[in-house]
Amino acid sequence: MERIIFGDNQFFAVNHISDEKSRAQSIKFKDDSAIIKTLDIAIAAGVNTFMCTTHDRIANICEIIRKDPTKYKDFKIYPCMPYAHKYANAVTELGIAGTLKQYVPGNFVGSLLKGGVAYLSKDYISIMELLIDAEMKMFKGINTPVIFLQNVITDLLLGLGMTDFLLGFAKHVREKYNAEPGFITMNLPKLLDTLEKAEFKNPIICTSINKVNFRMSGGKDLYEKTLREGRCRVIAMQVLGGGAIPAGEALEYVSNLPNVESILFGASSRQNIENTVDTIRYHDQKRRTGLTSI
């Protein structure tokens, strides 16, 4: 994985500290061309991996990328699925069974609900595989070397003790998409313990890591200890603590943590994108030269 990964929250009005900023973002990125323009700035700054949720609008972005294979030849997308609001809204309207009926292709769920099919435990893993395939459709022809399960689902399954689905996700992603599975979580220590217990070693985990203990369940000390142990490949997200920490300070902290393979960030302006990339590179360089001089 690349050291710096570009995120998509800014494109979809996700802002953890201000509804006003989120409104401004949704106005700024109303057109797909504004998203592409920002992606191009990130690419020009040397960031070639885009981590994004399987939002309907990403399908349009994929279309643009497919049309220009020369320009985007090194470009990679890490899909994060599902776009949870889509399913949450559907569950409110249709219930859980109704939602599955709507989103799982074919008649599989319908016959299962009617009781016409004998209950087999693997049926539910198959339903999940069909849902993964439905979410992956938009990325056809695009390089997706790592595929992530969104934190709301990872953590829901984690709390429910449904490790089989986490493992089932990983297996399907590896077998069908020849990609590495990744998990987004707000509960790094607990998730890692759970996966290790199921013999899943060295997983890719994208998780909130920042100086102010924001969304780091179990606490910063436990996270730092977990990182030092080097038991997983970590992508740090929410490094600005939702905007609570000045960028320079925030990036210095996360750049110098051991075993953080990648740093995920999102920004809307050229200046913020370039500054972030430069700051991370500066700290990486400083650490490397510091090491060689020892």
Place this chain on the structure above:
Amino acid sequence: MVKIALIGAGKMGLSHLSILGAHPKVEIVGVCDTSKMVVQVLERYSGYKCFSDYLKMADESRPDAVVVAVPTKYHFPMVKELLNRGIHIFTEKPFCLNPEESKELTELAKKVGVVNQVGYHNKFVGTFQEVKRLINAGSIGEITHFQGEAYGPVVVKKKSDTWRSDPSEGGGCLMDYASHVIDLINDIISPIESCKGSILKSIYSKSVDDSVYALVESKSGVSGLISVNWSDETYRKMSTSISIMGTNGKIESDANELKVFFKGDKFPTGYSKGWNVKYVTDLTEEVDFYLRGEEYSAQIDYFIKAVLGEKNNVINTFESAWKTDKSISLIKEQSSK
């Protein structure tokens, strides 16, 4: 350890179940749901003992506490049965279909002496907790007026009916959405005890309201406006906010951001004259397990601690939710006058 059972494994129920499942002091002894599919999955993959009859579950699994996350109309009969068995209760909001039912359950819970809590999670949001602290300290002087708002994209087109679109089951924007705002105001200022005028408007729904506009007054004599619309798709998700005007300043807050203006030279520690902005990130305590907002984990943790006798059962009690049901009913009655 607290032995807990869940009734209703829908969207809220599964979220509660996951948070409970990760809680170190909780043992899940039963789950009750009417969907065969949900039950199969929970039995097979989570290993929970599942039931389709909640009384059978109560009698067989002997829970210390039960989380009730079923449509509102079932709250009253189910909670009553469970209270009579001496079980601690956490139930989803709104509490009951009418204040008479809420009153009966409030009195029964007191008599039985069990922990009782309703899922108005905004009380566990850092910004709103800070608003309450500022108001209790009298920091913006005498309160003259408030405005409570909530907007979101729940019903944005004509669609199939669910219990949320059935008024007799507790559906509609007033019961489901505006209840959050009313409950916050009742808690932070004082209970809304009169309604001067209200409009309950359907936009896409056939039989329930999609928006609520009301001019109200609190017990303490403060006037206020309620403006709530769940058919507003310019919001990505529910956004709840309150503004409170006082003689010495003004507070504007949503679940993310708190803005406070102080007119004069009197202000609490950590604030200054003029505008002050604080973010939920500065005001929120970390939780041990995060699922979809610290407040959801915090309210469950608070309930568990109350059952264990480690916290006093004072936030979101049946009594406070009964007051909210009374305010809801005033707004509803006024709209049909």
